[in-house]
Amino acid sequence: MADADTQRPNILFVLTDQERYDCTAPDGPPVETKAMDTLSEDGVRFTHAFTPISICTSARASLLTGRYPHSHGMLNNSHEADSIQPNLPDGIPTFSEILAENGYMLSYIGKWHVGNDQTPEDFGFSYLGGSDRHHDDIDEAFREYRRKRGVPVEDVDLEEEIYTHGDPRDDSQGTLVAAKAPIDVEDTRAWFIAERTIEAIEEYATGQRDKPFFHRTDFYGPHHPYVVPDDAPDPDEVCRPDPDPYASMYDPNNIKRLKNYNESYENKPSVQKSYLFYRGVAEFDWDLWAEAIAKYRAFVTLIDDQLGRIRKALEEHGLHETIVVHASDHGDFAGGHRQFNKGPLMYDDTYRIPLQVYWPKYMDKEGETNSGTCVETEQEERTIDKPVHLHDLTATFLEMAEIDEIPEKFEAQEYGKFTSRSLVPFLKRKRKSPKDINITNGNVGKSNFWPSSIFAQYHGDEFGLYTQRMVRTDRYKYIYNGPDIDELYDLEADPSELTNLIDDSEYVETRQDMRRRLIHWMNRTKDPNRKWVPDVLRAANED
Structure with missing residues (x-):
């Protein structure tokens, strides 16, 4: 590859599934997220980042295309029998295809969920496995991994299960909400996906894969079921001395009642109260929710530990200049407003998302690097309070890759309106407030102003179409x-x-x-x- 190409940055993008914003917020609940916190301290944390829609397929398609769901057409989940658009329509450009056309080597591990008949390989990525049959029948790599370890997925008897609809301890009906798994940390899907990511990092570092690279890792969590192992991580892998087993690290008795748990649904759309019954949690009391929330937070910590392992691998393999981005497709109610999962309720529980970006060349202290795990930093966390969208990452990735002009494909109106705006200007300014940031015309996704609000939507899921629009x-x-x-x-x-x-x-x-x-x-x-x-x-x- 040309020398000019090797100067362009490598990019690692880690996307979680239904991670709440407050889990990594300084004023949020006490959740152990050392790796994510360190990522914020090293780089920039966006305090007001929002998904354009709180449903998996639609949000992920927006992330790929830089368009709202009403433009790309994937209005609900692709795997359901009533999916309006089971695959991303042909011809709609994606950031990944543009990166591939411009000399980037792309790889992908983990959850996909953007099309029933499409895979990441249809959009410029080399798919390295990590899926299973949860919404994506791409391969059985994880199941095979568990079989080789002698712990087949189907042979594990879960404990402390919580189910929706009827008796919460009865597995004969309803959906599994949370449970404890009597397995090792190394048997979890989160560990497996991180391990595959580390293997990809090793290949990039040793020249087995061309550079520059864009690698994407999509964790299956903390989406329900919140199943966590009854096993503690290796102290050498985390920043906690004598870490507790994940399944018991958060005591339900110490979970403070959520402030929005006291929802009365008075003067609210009738679908909100109906959703308690539709999701099968109308009879859940606080004690049951506290037990589920404890597992949810443990799931967040489990994934955070894997992010720490991944960042440590970047350092150990000399890839410390790699840009690292962490976000989630949307949030999770996890008991907020007494709700489970997500739905036609446009609360911040599911629409506000974590977003952290670390670009080493814009660090405050030139030449210093951080392992992303247990290194303490003296610099203050940099935060951006401007409202941004998940699909602003589309334009952001293009500018990071030094693709300065919007490709004509993105501007073609037959594919709908391209609404992504690059976040790079926010990353370049050191310790300046958002009002000091001047965004000029001419480059990818840029404009001469930044909106003071965000726009989001919802179109319905399994229970049918339901039109919602939100401005915040x-x-x-x-x-x-x-x-x-x-x-x-x-x-x-x-x-x-x-x-x-x-x-x-x-x-x-x-x-x-x-x-x-x-x-x-x-x-x-x-x-x-x-x-x-x-x-x-x-x-x-x-x-």
Whole structure:
């Protein structure tokens, strides 16, 4: 490969599945996330990052294409019988294909879930395994790994199970929410995916794979079921002396009741209360949720430990200049608002996501590197409070790879509106507040201003179509619910989003402003519902 190519940065992207934002927030619950915290300290943590939609296939397709779901067409999960679009339509450009066309070596490990008949290899990646039959029938690498270790997946009897619908301890019906697995840490899928990632790093470091590289690792978690091993990690692999087994490291008795657990659903869309029964958790009490939350947080820590192993491998193999990005496709209720999983409820529990970016060349102290595991840092965490979207990473990856102009494919309007904006300008400025960042025209996904709000949507999942649109600023959130009452929240006065202010006379001007913002976003993104929804919102504002 040309010398110029070797100067372009290597990029490692780690995507988790249904990881809540608050697990790594400084003011969040006490969850052990040393590797993610160190990533924030080394680089930049985005405090107001949001998914464009809280459902797996749709969010992941947006990440690949830089487009909202209404543009790429994958409105619900591809694996379901009622999927509207089982595969990403032909012709829609993806960042991975552009990187491959521009000399990057791409590899992929873990969860896919963007198409039933497509794999990462259809989009420029070399797929290195790590999947199983959970939504993706790509290969059986993990099952084969477990068979070779003498612990076949199907032969493990889980303990402390929690199930939805009916008796929470009865496995004859419902969905598995959480459990303890009597297995070693090395038998977990999280360990396996990290191990495969480390093997790929070794191949890149020894020249078995060309550089520069873009590698993507997608963990299957902390998505339910929250199954964690009754085994402790090797102290040499983590930053905790004498670490406890994952299954018991968080005591349910010490889990503080979630503030939004006191949800009454008064003056809320009727589907929210109905979803308690649809998901089968209407009879769950706090003690049961505390037990499940303890397992969820342990799952987060398990994955965090694997991220630490991966970053340590980068250092050990001389790849310390690699850009490292961590995000999640969306969050998880995990008892928030007494809900399970996700659905037509546009709360921050599932729409706000973690996002951390580490680019070594923009470190404060030139020449210093960090192993990403147990090294303490004296520098302050750099945070960006501007609202950003998950699919802003599309343009970000292109600019990181020094692809400065938007390829014509992305601009083609027949593929819908390309709405991704590069986050690179936020990474280049050291210790400056967001208002000091000047974003100029001309490069990938850039504009001469940064929006003061985010826009998100929802189209329904297994139970059918359900139109929702949301606009959120740092203080307010407005949700348009097509078939039911709209929602308005003052996040400063009510961060738990318990009180719907849509009919409150003191918030008339706020409601009008938020509806105008929503109309602007719908027009800007060429949302098909812009043909009639704005008229509904304007008429409502006149009442």
